[in-house]
Amino acid sequence: MMLKSILPRLRNIILRLAALLLLSVALVNIATGNAIALPSVFPTGTTIYDPVRAYNSYVLFSAPDGNTHLIDMDGNEVHRWNKFGFPPEMLDPAQTNGEKGHILVQLENGISPFGDIFANQEVGELDWNGTVVWRWGTQAPGGRACQNHDISRLPNGNTLLLTTIEHRVAGVSDRAIADQKIVEVSKDGEIVWSWTAGDHLNEFGISPRGRALLRQAYSSSKQEFGGFLTLNDMQPVGPNPWFDAGDKRFAPDNIVIDSREISFIAIIDKQTGKIVWRLGPDYLTENQQTQEATAVARTSLRPRFSLSTPRPVDQTSGQHDAHLIPQGLPGAGNLLVFDNEGPSGFPPTRLSVEPGSRILEIDPQTKIIVWQYTGIDSDQPSWGFYSSFISSARRLPNGNTLIDEGMTGRLFQVTPSGEIVWEYVNPYYSRQKLDFDREVSVNWVYRAQPIPYSWVPDNTPHTEAAIEPPQNSEFRVTQLPNGRQ
Numbered sequence: 001m002m003l004k005s006i007l008p009r010l011r012n013i014i015l016r017l018a019a020l021l022l023l024s025v026a027l028v029n030i031a032t033g034n035a036i037a038l039p040s041v042f043p044t045g046t047t048i049y050d051p052v053r054a055y056n057s058y059v060l061f062s063a064p065d066g067n068t069h070l071i072d073m074d075g076n077e078v079h080r081w082n083k084f085g086f087p088p089e090m091l092d093p094a095q096t097n098g099e100k101g102h103i104l105v106q107l108e109n110g111i112s113p114f115g116d117i118f119a120n121q122e123v124g125e126l127d128w129n130g131t132v133v134w135r136w137g138t139q140a141p142g143g144r145a146c147q148n149h150d151i152s153r154l155p156n157g158n159t160l161l162l163t164t165i166e167h168r169v170a171g172v173s174d175r176a177i178a179d180q181k182i183v184e185v186s187k188d189g190e191i192v193w194s195w196t197a198g199d200h201l202n203e204f205g206i207s208p209r210g211r212a213l214l215r216q217a218y219s220s221s222k223q224e225f226g227g228f229l230t231l232n233d234m235q236p237v238g239p240n241p242w243f244d245a246g247d248k249r250f251a252p253d254n255i256v257i258d259s260r261e262i263s264f265i266a267i268i269d270k271q272t273g274k275i276v277w278r279l280g281p282d283y284l285t286e287n288q289q290t291q292e293a294t295a296v297a298r299t300s301l302r303p304r305f306s307l308s309t310p311r312p313v314d315q316t317s318g319q320h321d322a323h324l325i326p327q328g329l330p331g332a333g334n335l336l337v338f339d340n341e342g343p344s345g346f347p348p349t350r351l352s353v354e355p356g357s358r359i360l361e362i363d364p365q366t367k368i369i370v371w372q373y374t375g376i377d378s379d380q381p382s383w384g385f386y387s388s389f390i391s392s393a394r395r396l397p398n399g400n401t402l403i404d405e406g407m408t409g410r411l412f413q414v415t416p417s418g419e420i421v422w423e424y425v426n427p428y429y430s431r432q433k434l435d436f437d438r439e440v441s442v443n444w445v446y447r448a449q450p451i452p453y454s455w456v457p458d459n460t461p462h463t464e465a466a467i468e469p470p471q472n473s474e475f476r477v478t479q480l481p482n483g484r485q
């Protein structure tokens with residue numbers, strides 16, 4: 001009788017102990033088995049590669065060493081141009097008389113682009129051999145291009161540049177501050193269209209409190225790096241299903257921009273200069289359905305993001321590389337953005353205690369997140385994937401996404417479910433001061449772009465040998481005595 005009543009309790013205790021054991025094993029695995037941002041020793045080059053599940057291509061990026069690198073999946077550098085691109089942009093051979101391998105870069109910046117990026121002299125087009133075939137700078141107002149953060153060759157052969165100008169922005173500051181001007185430059189170097197961000201302050205959705213904070217920040221502080229909004233992305237909308245269905249806001253030659261400092265993403269109408277579509281900057285007020293829900297959201301100290309999709313956009317903070325996924329790719333027409341979850345916003349966005357960047361794919365009509373990637377989707381803590389600034393995300397033809405976790409120089413490809421099927425750590429370091437007075441060693445990558453094998457001149461090699469990574473929890477630089485772990 002006694003035994004009969006004890007048995008179920010005993011079974012319960014054993015089950016609980018087993019569950020506890022499984023949980024602790026899982027936690028130890030999570031703690032020891034995954035990469036955490038920037039340990040002082042780690043491999044560079046390709047660290048993971050599954051040639052069957054990855055989308056196989058070259059990858060183009062500029063590095064702090066001042067060069068632009070083209071690598072294959074195994075991390076071999078197959079080509080190098082000795083100029084830095086901010087970012088480098090591959091040109092379609094259809095726009096270069098059929099010649100393969102042309103890119104847009106900055107011509108004058110050397111190995112320390114951080115200090116110079118808002119004051120560069122000249123941008124240009126390089127052919128495969130590095131010969132300058134087009135340049136623009138001396139014809140710019142003031143004789144300097146001052147291009148930063150983005151550049152794009154248009155279908156009509158003109159070049160669209162994001163530039164920095166000194167401008168007294170009414171409502172922000174009584175003195176001239178750094179503002180952002182988009183210019184379209186013809187082949188002969190004439191500015192044929194321009195748009196200045198500071199003239200459109202009222203269209204960015206900044207709240208009265210945000211406006212007051214902006215004024216306060218710029219009346220007291222010295223000139224901030226990058227100016228009051230830092231546009232870090234500027235690309236034509238491109239052909240898309242929304243325009244085809246009659247929505248003029250998505251006209252292919254309209255321009256997508258995003259602002260690192262004010263956390264909004266917007267589309268500029270090329271004809272009128274007006275903002276015709278916008279996401280942010282104050283997401284909670286936009287997306288909460290009721291006054292009551294807004295109050296709850298505003299009083300909770302730190303955001304906790306849902307891991308399930310679809311759901312309305314909750315926020316972006318200091319985001320980068322917002323663009324419509326080009327036609328022909330899975331998700332075409334949706335907005336893909338690297339949501340850094342970095343410090344940003346007037347008023348400042350609330351950030352999680354456990355940091356983590358996110359890739360968000362958003363239906364621009366409904367403003368619903370239809371897919372997202374966080375470190376958690378790769379079985380890592382949220383901070384296993386984090387870059388508070390720079391960075392990019394690009395959809396690939398097989399549905400994978402190429403991500404540049406810019407701050408750590410880690411480029412990787414994830415499947416739709418978040419499995420990492422290719423990973424590469426930028427080995428091209430240089431010493432830079434960044435925001436401080438002392439030089440440090442950095443391998444950051446502003447933007448990484450997939451480049452089809454067909455883009456390069458014939459006979460350019462590439463290899464596709466699988467790379468199976470070691471288990472971090474078992475990998476040692478030297479073996480411990482007696483094989484101890």
Ligand SMILES: O=[N+]([O-])c1ccc(OS(=O)(=O)O)cc1
Nearest residue numbers: 113114230232260389390444
């Ligand atoms: O480290 N950099 O060279 C650097 C830092 C910030 C930056 O601006 S951001 O808006 O892209 O974060 C660009 C480059």
